[in-house]
Amino acid sequence: RSSDLSSGINAEWPLRPGDYGRIVLTTDNVLHSAERVQNTPSRADGINYEDERDIKIIGCELIQASGLLLQLPQVAMATAQILFHRFYLVKSLVIHNYEHQAMAAIFLAAKIEEHPRRIRDVINCFHHIKQVKEKKAPSPLDFTGTLYVKQKNDVIKAERRLLKVSCLPAFNIPKIPRLCFAK
Numbered sequence: 001r002s003s004d005l006s007s008g009i010n011a012e013w014p015l016r017p018g019d020y021g022r023i024v025l026t027t028d029n030v031l032h033s034a035e036r037v038q039n040t041p042s043r044a045d046g047i048n049y050e051d052e053r054d055i056k057i058i059g060c061e062l063i064q065a066s067g068l069l070l071q072l073p074q075v076a077m078a079t080a081q082i083l084f085h086r087f088y089l090v091k092s093l094v095i096h097n098y099e100h101q102a103m104a105a106i107f108l109a110a111k112i113e114e115h116p117r118r119i120r121d122v123i124n125c126f127h128h129i130k131q132v133k134e135k136k137a138p139s140p141l142d143f144t145g146t147l148y149v150k151q152k153n154d155v156i157k158a159e160r161r162l163l164k165v166s167c168l169p170a171f172n173i174p175k176i177p178r179l180c181f182a183k
Contacts, residue, residue: 041092055093059084059102066106066125070117080109087165096161097154099126104158123151 042052060081067077084105087096103126110117120143127141141148 036089040089042088042094045092045094047093052088052093055098056085056088059098062099062102062126062129063106065129066102066122069125069128070106070110070121072106072110072115072117073113076109076113076115077106079113080105083109083162083166087162090165091161096158100151100154100158101162102126103151103155104162107155108159108162119152119155120148123148123155 040052043049047055063080063084064077067074067080080102084102087101087105088098103122107117107119107122110122124141128138131138141151
């Protein structure tokens, strides 16, 4: 191989000494086509471009604000925003609540980036952001109440959907029935 490079036979070889660690962004290496980005399931369900964009911006702002409150590194917040956007490339905003998906995205991204947070902390953080936005006096969520239990279940379901859509290998493990043996 080195003789091919030095003789110029393989001049199209993409790597040269010193090229490692270089990121090349061009229109040739995008993940999704412009057609796929323009024709999302949300658009098929009747949401126009501006409304879809605004909802996604609000979701990303929620992720950013919650990441700051949870003291996560910026890379975890960016990962959550990417997961959030990729989810809505294949699923509709009409069917899936953007707040639940934002909670699931920050919860999952914190685990992916090795800065895990408890689901209780994520839910309480979003509850706090909502109270501040509505100009209410911030108070912690009752963790024994039905509202918390419902939100926890919704976030867990949203995380599973996010994993399924993201095609992460951990989710593709088949469920094996477990047998319990009693003595």
